[in-house]
Amino acid sequence: MVEEIVHAIQDDYPEDFAWCYGCGRLNTEGHHFRTGWDGSETVTYYKPGPQHKAIPGFVYGGLIASLIDCHGTGSASLALHRKNGFEPGSFEEPPRFVTASLHVDFLKPTPDGQVLKAVGTVEEIHPKKFKVAVDVFAGDVLCAKGEVVAVVMPASFANK
Amino acid sequence: MVEEIVHAIQDDYPEDFAWCYGCGRLNTEGHHFRTGWDGSETVTYYKPGPQHKAIPGFVYGGLIASLIDCHGTGSASLALHRKNGFEPGSFEEPPRFVTASLHVDFLKPTPDGQVLKAVGTVEEIHPKKFKVAVDVFAGDVLCAKGEVVAVVMPASFANK
Numbered sequence: 559m560v561e562e563i564v565h566a567i568q569d570d571y572p573e574d575f576a577w578c579y580g581c582g583r584l585n586t587e588g589h590h591f592r593t594g595w596d597g598s599e600t601v602t603y604y605k606p607g608p609q610h611k612a613i614p615g616f617v618y619g620g621l622i623a624s625l626i627d628c629h630g631t632g633s634a635s636l637a638l639h640r641k642n643g644f645e646p647g648s649f650e651e652p653p654r655f656v657t658a659s660l661h662v663d664f665l666k667p668t669p670d671g672q673v674l675k676a677v678g679t680v681e682e683i684h685p686k687k688f689k690v691a692v693d694v695f696a697g698d699v700l701c702a703k704g705e706v707v708a709v710v711m712p713a714s715f716a717n718k
Numbered sequence: 719m720v721e722e723i724v725h726a727i728q729d730d731y732p733e734d735f736a737w738c739y740g741c742g743r744l745n746t747e748g749h750h751f752r753t754g755w756d757g758s759e760t761v762t763y764y765k766p767g768p769q770h771k772a773i774p775g776f777v778y779g780g781l782i783a784s785l786i787d788c789h790g791t792g793s794a795s796l797a798l799h800r801k802n803g804f805e806p807g808s809f810e811e812p813p814r815f816v817t818a819s820l821h822v823d824f825l826k827p828t829p830d831g832q833v834l835k836a837v838g839t840v841e842e843i844h845p846k847k848f849k850v851a852v853d854v855f856a857g858d859v860l861c862a863k864g865e866v867v868a869v870v871m872p873a874s875f876a877n878k
Binding site for chain 2: 574575577578579580584585586587588589609611612613615616618619620621622623624625627628654656657658659660661662663664667711715716
């Protein structure tokens with residue numbers, strides 16, 4: 559089992575697209591989610607801060623949704639990058655995805671003070687569209703299940 | 719059209735449950751989403767900060783998911799409170815909801831630098847379970863549609 563992400567896809571995002579509040583390495587105020595391969599699955603670890611609570615003792619659902627969101631786009635990028643023959647850390651620029659839809663089922667309250675682990679399985683549903691199923695664990699406890707449909711970022715997004 | 723929320727349901731949440739990163743008035747680092755009635759619809763306004771970007775020029779999807787999440791639980795609380803004969807600002811303690819599921823369809827990239835408006839319609843699907851359909855606008859542009867299933871907070875959540 560990977561315990562830490564050595565080569566995260568977000569480390570290789572082009573600089574113009576590395577500002578995401580969730581996963582952008584250049585966003586000084588963001589979460590810095592980092593997503594890598596663990597065999598054929600994708601993994602993101604994150605320890606919520608004490609401010610990220612829903613009610614005392616439990617993690618805020620919006621943060622879990624954020625983790626699933628960026629884990630989904632990161633996983634899709636990993637998958638297409640691998641399909642193209644590349645791995646993170648190869649210094650090839652990976653494709654950047656955006657989220658078309660996000661679904662989260664909150665199965666159990668997520669205890670705070672623990673490192674969360676998001677695990678993804680990626681399915682190509684179109685050459686430019688990937689579906690990522692995400693399980694979020696606190697320790698061994700499956701707390702939330704998510705699904706992200708991610709699409710290759712349209713060129714128009716780069717016009718700003 | 720309501721331009722600002724005078725009486726938000728979150729203003730009346732019991733102190734123990736007013737710490738949510740999204741909508742808790744006592745969380746000094748959170749978003750402080752505030753949700754109120756506009757006729758039979760519910761409304762939350764929020765202006766994302768410059769750090770809340772996905773890519774330069776556009777708002778982070780995880781923030782939009784967070785807005786929809788808290789707008790959903792707040793709307794459910796408003797609806798059950800009204801069913802019980804109360805409005806926010808009446809100093810009656812409203813019911814506190816948690817999110818069972820959250821879905822977001824990102825229809826268009828959400829431009830930054832604008833006040834977002836989440837508009838909800840609430841449907842009771844069980845005495846303790848409400849479904850909230852949410853539209854998120856930037857100006858007149860519908861940028862995202864969401865659905866939240868919210869349930870009355872189980873008593874066990876208060877044990878922490």
